[in-house]
Amino acid sequence: MTDPVVSSGNDPQTVTASHQMGPEAVAVPAARSQWRDVWDQFRTHKGALIGAFVFLGICLFVAIGPWFWPLDPTETNMRARNEGMSWAHPMGTDRLGRDTFARVMAGGRISMAVGLVAMLLSLFLGTLIGVLAGYFKRLDGPLMRLTDMFLALPILPLLLVLVVLFREPLSAAFGIETGIFVLMVTAIGITSWMQTARIVRGDVLALKEREFILAARSIGTPPRRIITRHMLPNVLSPIMVSATLGIATAIITESTLSFLGLGFPPDFPTWGRLLFDAVSFLQSYPMRAVWPGLMISLVVLSINYVGDGLRDALDPRIRGR
Amino acid sequence: MLTYTLRRLMFAVPTLFFIAAAIFFLLELAPGDPMANVPLTVPSEVREQMRQALGLGEPAHIRFVLWLKQFFWIEPLNLVDHWFGTTFAEGELRIISWQNRSPVFLTIAERIPQTLWVVGTSYLVAILIAIPIGIYSAYRQYSLFDQAGTFITMIGFSVPPFFSGVFVILIFSVYLGWFPTIYDTRLVVNDWDSFMQQVRQMILPVMVLALQITSQLSRFMRASVLDNLNQDYVRTARAKGLVERRVILVHVLRNSLLPVVTVIALYVPAIFSGAIITEQIFKVNGIGQLLITALQANDWPMVQTLSFIFAVLIVVSNLVADLLYGILDPRIRYD
Secondary structure (H helix, E strand, O other), X not given: OOOHXXXXXXXXXXXXXXXXXXXXXXXXXXXXXHHHHHHHHHHHOHHHHHHHHHHHHHHHHHHHHHHHOOOOOOOOOHHHOOOOOOOOOOOOEOOXXXXXXXXXXXHHHHHHHXXXXXXXXXXXXXXXXXXXXXHOHHHHHHHHHXXXXXXXXXXXXXXXXXXXXXXXXXXXXXXXXXXXXXHHHHHHHHOOOHHHHHHHHHHHHHHHOOHHHHHHHXXXXXXXXXXXXHHHHHOHHHHHHHHHHHHHHHHHHHHHHHXXXXXXXXXXXXXXXXXXXXXXXXXXXXXXXXXXXXXXXXXXXXXXXXXXXXXXXXXXXXXXX | OHHHHHHHHHHHHXXXXXXXHHHHHHHHOOOOOOOOOOXXXXXXXXXXXXXXXXXXXXXXXXXXXXXXXXXXXXXXXXXXXXXXXXXXXXXXXXXXXXXXXXXXXXXXXXXXXXXXXXXXXXXXXXHXXXXXXXXXXXXXXXXXXXXXXXXXXXXXXXXXXXXXXXXXXXXXXXXXXXXXXXXXXXXXXXXHHHXXXXXXXXXXXXXXXXXXXXXXXXXXXXXXXXXXXXXXXHHHHHHOOOOHHHHHHHHHHHHHHHHHHHHHHHOHHHHHHHHHHHHHHHOOOOHHHHHHHHHHOOOHHHHHHHHHHHHHHHHHHHHHHHHHHHHHOOOOXXX
């Protein structure tokens, strides 16, 4: 393996640093940040690049789209029921005359928000448990047994049970939309942190034996700071990869629950809920089921490609080539 | 190997115990009283007797132990009685469903064949498709076939089963009208026509379930074959003049199947939870649909038992995967 500074010398931005270093200085390539390298590698993966654009496009579409679209997702219009695609309603209308285009955007907001927040929660839990188990030997056994136990839980039945049990009390406590949102995010978060925890623990265990950690410890750095300053930056790459893939899993899980009729109530459309509502009219109005399904699939597909590309880009063994 | 198996089994016991406890006490929090739809005219002492008959008189922790006893002792005894005509379990209280007031396991026994047929067929189909695809895409890495295969597998595991299910219904039932949308479980297969009807109604659910598993498995197979193709023994086999087909289909295939076999064992629970969704779409009345209807009807004994069966499935398939790996690969030793 060559020195990374030398190996990246083929880029055009090689500058001399002589004005700082005195007469004997030689031309050295400009120090490139690690993220620059990662981006360069990521760019070579076409699928990942397209995936990133599609994903950002959909994010923008659901985030700022509703501001530009005049129709309200919950506004009924009995004169325009069950319409097909037209300029006024690009995705048609449903049986109450609500505009599907607006509903897909509104649903996307909820689905994406659930996906992002649930991913953050699961990432937080996974990293916390992984770091604790890897760094503190006493906690390793119990925490890993806990992880194994969670891995053996029947996730889908358990999620369904959680939703059925806590839907009413949480809706009563926080209001319907926030209550279900909190429930979904928590339920998905606490049932999906295990993979992250395992990966992080493995990496922390390996890092702990490295010299720089020994050095940090020998100058008296407290464990808290060793973890935040030395461990976490070094386990960032696996965390980022599982973060991307986590969004996809969370969106699929939320949609699955909504599709089984156990997610958000009908007034708050999510992609899964829209699909669930459309299935009853599949014979007569098939396109109404296709739009939300297509959005879910596109998001998940693009995220999977981004995750694939990130995995390659963040792996220094591949990046050097 | 034996000690390892025993150790794993020993660890499986507390795991399953905790899972059973977690599900049970979670369901304890639930509202929903099985007596709720009993008319108010029923006197309260009769009502109390009905509660006792469902095994509800005791505090929660005692009912939990009772449930464990019912699940692990009384229900197997009933099975023995059923097989050999004995009367070991007579008079013992079985796990009673709140929905239809009959033993939970009778309903499950009615429903499980449908699930097993669909799940089993799709797993078989998935394996039969995935392995050749995996081998060929690895053998011709970066070829057009490989690129297309990678793209399709990516789509295969990105499209969630509830959308792929709806999508194949749209294409094959609504537009083409080839297959029925609804799985008719009352169909009795006794002649060629009814057999063909059975095949036609199974194609769509099997297609949806198999798509996901195929894409996962073929990725694994491809990676595993790629690993093996660079090994020295492949070069040796070629150098001694074996025909290419023999090198790939005998030497490489056998070695690269090792990790894939364990993955196949590991995915059994996943395909069962996938079946929960496909059964809902195609109206197959298997155990997945049973779970959903039980949840909607607040039938907690049924939910508890079904979820626990899923947990057992996960623990057992993990164990089988680990043991299989040790048996198949002589380099792996667990002691």
